[in-house]
Amino acid sequence: MFFARREPGVPATSSLHAHRVCRLDKGFNPVQRLADHPDVVQCRYNRLQETTVMIVIGWQEHIDLPLLGLTNLKAKIDTGARTSALHATNIVEFERDGVPWVRFHTKFNDDANDVDVECPIHDRRHITNTSGVPEQRIIIRTKFRLGAKLWKIDLSLTERTEMKFRMIVGRTALRRHPILVNPSKRNLMQVAANSDHTQRITK
Template sequence: MLVIGWQERVDLPLLGLTNLKAKIDTGARTSALHATDIVEFERNAAPWVRFHTRFDDDAHDTDVECPIHDRRQITNTSGVPETRIVIRTKFRISTHLWKIDLSLTERTEMKFRMIVGRTAMRRHSILVDPCKRNLTTPTRPKRPKEKS
């Protein structure tokens, strides 16, 4: 059983995104990723999407291109249903790696640019401790205090 906190650092290696601060949200069904400037296009007769994403730790926008997996009606945080593009990609938390679906949406005003919903965690033996955070993130050794 993998025990995680309500906030964790995760990777989306196929998208080239690492060490992302994500909220583990068992109240959300679908996972969501911050995306702006979303542009749909075709590549080899298949639907693809290009978008920008930015995380608080990044100094710049990251451009991402990937195939479109689906379109779904998803209820946003205000309770309003909206149609979103959904991509399927690899997700890593700690040493565990599996595929997840991510809806693309503007999350600029949200504290967390990525939400990991319960569907992404289903069938992966995960326990969420709501009192803890960053349980899977290696801790950095504390620097000794300088003597004055």
């Protein structure tokens, strides 16, 4: 159940859906009494029903990109970024059977991954970098594993040599999944996996 502020002109007795007639109020603290907010109504988000089990992850997690041969990568979960980004150097475009492909080199200092990758080009997009300057980037689509979950995401290729994290996971990669980000914790999926492993051993 979510709390949202009623849009002007919408009667309090209307049957509402959050995505149509009311918006999430970022400034509203659900711990406060509803009586203090007479213009607040309760509404159910149509995608996530009350029975949905939410997965809580930290602001930093270890992830896998199995189709690229990259595992146990330290990634920042950055909901302020729309598109996920992967560190890439020596980017070369070429064609294979008439299909545009890209070859690039990537390295992660935290786990000594240092590999050359080849994969099809999915798209090209103008993305604003950390300095606020738009730049055109190559987009690839690949499998992404977080904990026990595996799904496809889009990754922009850009050099992140000077960045602390060689990969960031943007909000588009997470939005269709029941995931909550705890900004005060990190590696929660790793902790959960270790806990599950311990339980299995002791049973």
